[in-house]
Amino acid sequence: MPTIEWIATMFVRQLDYLVTLAREKHFARAAEVCCVSQPALSAAVRNLENELGVAIVQRGHRFQGFTPEGERILDWARQTLAALEGLKQAASLSQEKLTGTVRLGAIPTTMPIVSLLTGACREAHPDLRQQVLSLSTEEIMRRLDAFELDVGMTYLEDQRLSGFHVQPLYEERYMLLARDRAALDGKQSITWEEAATLPMCLLMSHMQNRRIVDAGFRQAEVKPNVVTETDSTFAVYSHVRHAGLFSVVPHSLLCLYELRDDMTAIPLTPELSRSIGLISLDHDPSSPVVVAMRQVALQLDLQARFDAYISKAYQAITSND
16 A cells, blocks of 8 residues: 555656656656656656646647646646755755755856856855756746746846846946957047947847847947857857957956956946846745855855956056057
């Protein structure tokens, strides 16, 4: 006769299969992620339907989505699994160490500096594993709502963040990144109008950072001379360094874009800035890993660190004049 523990384990496993199926939208891929055969996963979903007395998945030759009742059950499944993970994390605290996995989604332009946060978190909680994904703001919010992420790092001006817990980290300021100092005529700052005449490598037009940069040029009533677009901040640096192009980047990225003797960065005027911060679900109680990330973030002075790069860039310019 099955024990209560066995029944509980099977029920949690069924919920996990269900949530994985919702994420993968494909029975075979969901089964692969869950390390079971497709027939086993399908049977588990059918058993859950029988136990609850409702149809959860729309039947067909392939996955076609969830029924309205299934969508409601899916929401409860996500909340149940998230609560169970939070319970395990809280229990680990009683052993004076936090365990589990913190899942963080970050917009692409913050990926080069997210290690400042995760590194500090690892120092404080060495037994806590970390998963970091590069995602758009929209996808970060969606995955937070679906309990697929614990925290996100993104811009804070978005009005859709009103239902989330928001923790500011720093104000990013935009700089012109260049290799050819001669083309700047010794300038210690540059206007958007002047920058628009230079051959640019910018992020793709659909990316949030690019929309911010475009707004800076639009406010100056000019159109940038974009000759190369990319979805990679690393590729931006490479095109400036090796292809003789220019770019507009947040000053936080100057820690990635090493300012060698043949590289420079100068502020754009008028100044353009945006707030970056952590977002998470506004739950009480919040999961221990979310609380841990918030506490670590409070101890970091990222603003001072990134602003120092501007001073360093200025000193590099004046020392070469």
